[in-house]
Amino acid sequence: MTPFDARLKHVPGLLAVLWQHRTGHWWDDVKIMVRMTRRGCVRAVRDDTRLAGFILCTGPELHALYVHPKAQGKGVGRLLLLDAKRERDRLNLWVAQENAGGRRFYCRHGFAEKTRADGAGNDEGRPEILMVWPPERRVEPRVET
Known part of the structure; x- marks a missing residue:
């Protein structure tokens, strides 16, 4: 593939x-x-x-x-x-807090949690976690309006 x-x-x-x-x-x-x-x-x-x-x-x-x-x-x-x-050279993503399998997958591939949000800024209204790769890089979270 x-x-x-x-x-x-x-x-x-x-x-x-x-x-x-x-x-x-x-x-x-x-x-x-x-x-x-x-x-x-x-x-x-x-x-x-x-x-x-x-x-x-x-x-x-x-x-x-x-x-x-x-x-x-x-x-x-x-x-x-x-x-x-x-x-x-860097990636960041938001994953639903309830998506434990997805969070484990990203952790196995070098991502780390940066911050959490209550979900007010996403389509589903669910709490989410900003994950970044590589972990030592600073990635600014998206601004929720």
Whole structure:
């Protein structure tokens, strides 16, 4: 498996992975995925049968990392994260406080907790944690309005 730049033709597969993990406003997801793919912000990985996962980054900000449930535990997330690290000298991301598995995954890959927020500034309204890589770098938290 080799990460590649997602193109517009991959958007249906990207959405299929995303919608395995979350529900919401499908039209907003489509618009965002098309816009971010056009901007070159999405990298993806295919396995033998499908688009297995993707990562969406803008600069040092990691906005999304999703792996299809049938591809989990096969190194897809690790591969996408290593690919993002090769392209950047730092990364920061917000992870839901309740997402213990995600937090463990990022800790295993060198991220450390920087700060916590009550969730007032995110779409779901859930408490979240800012994680940074490498831990010794200072990354300013996003300003919640």
